[in-house]
Amino acid sequence: MDGKLKKHLVKFAVVLTIFFIYLNISYSHFNVLDSCFVKIKAPGLNSRKSEIKEAIKYLKSTDKEAYKNFCRQTDSIIETSCMGSDWHLDGKVRGQDSPGCYIKGSKTIYLNPLILKSFSADKIAGLLKDYSRMGRDFWDSGL
Numbered sequence: 001m002d003g004k005l006k007k008h009l010v011k012f013a014v015v016l017t018i019f020f021i022y023l024n025i026s027y028s029h030f031n032v033l034d035s036c037f038v039k040i041k042a043p044g045l046n047s048r049k050s051e052i053k054e055a056i057k058y059l060k061s062t063d064k065e066a067y068k069n070f071c072r073q074t075d076s077i078i079e080t081s082c083m084g085s086d087w088h089l090d091g092k093v094r095g096q097d098s099p100g101c102y103i104k105g106s107k108t109i110y111l112n113p114l115i116l117k118s119f120s121a122d123k124i125a126g127l128l129k130d131y132s133r134m135g136r137d138f139w140d141s142g143l
Contacts, residue, residue, distance in 0.1 A: 029056050036071035042079045048116045048124075052077060055124035062122075066129040073135035074128070075107040082110050102131040104138050 029038045038056070042049040060067040082101035099119065100111040109131045116124060 029053060031060075031071070034060075034068065034071055036067075038071070038074055039076040040079070041076060042113070047079060048111070048113045049079070051116065051119070051121060051124060052079075052111065052128075054121040055128060058121045059125040059128055062125070063129065066132070069136055070128055070132040073107060073132040073139070074109055077109045077111060077128075079111055079113040079116075081112045081114075100127050100131060102134040107135060 029036065029040065040049050040052055042052075056067075056070070059070060082098050097115075098112065099115045100109060102109055109128065111124070111127065119127075
């Protein structure tokens with residue numbers, strides 16, 4: 001093998017390694033092939049970050065279309081209770097009592113870690129599917 005080619009291959013391998021290290025540090029869930037880059041922000045001790053990651057994997061393996069929509073409509077998941085002004089909550093439900101929400105015009109899903117502690121991966125995946133569908137509906141409506 002030519003010395004210059006070997007040198008270029010080593011440089012390419014180093015750049016590729018640095019790129020994947022950057023993705024691993026910057027994003028909690030990333031899938032380059034599906035263009036899926038999602039940050040999970042989990043403040044506090046009651047974090048359900050590992051359960052959320054498991055739910056994303058579950059969604060990917062069980063419903064490819066919902067996973068693709070999730071990737072297009074979501075750039076971050078924040079573990080905190082929803083704000084009371086969330087548009088999809090009716091007057092009888094306060095944001096703190098909801099398992100999660102999507103705020104119109106964002107690409108952020110909020111999940112309440114205190115309520116999620118009793119949820120399985122498939123139930124969390126269902127929430128991710130529903131909230132990302134709300135995002136798609138908002139952005140597709142042209143509002």
